[in-house]
Amino acid sequence: MQHELRVTLGAMKNVTVTMEDHVADWARMEAARRNTSVSRLVGEMLAEKMRHDDAYERALQDWLHRERSWVSDGRAYPGREVL
Incomplete structure (x- = not known):
């Protein structure tokens, strides 16, 4: 007799993902190595990509909108050997 226990933390959506056979084989092996499901593995990978x-x-927006404390006077920057 098989039993299934599902615990959902937060809202989850089911999606269908299409991939090449060799990618699916790798995903199954990687999920097994991590002792998780392919679904959970893909979800974690996508969440990490989103966070990154x-x-x-x-960081880009912070850099673009930071207060500039330097102003160029039009001269060339000093070379490495000068610095």
């Missing part, structure tokens, strides 16, 4: 992209975008 969000952090990059925030």
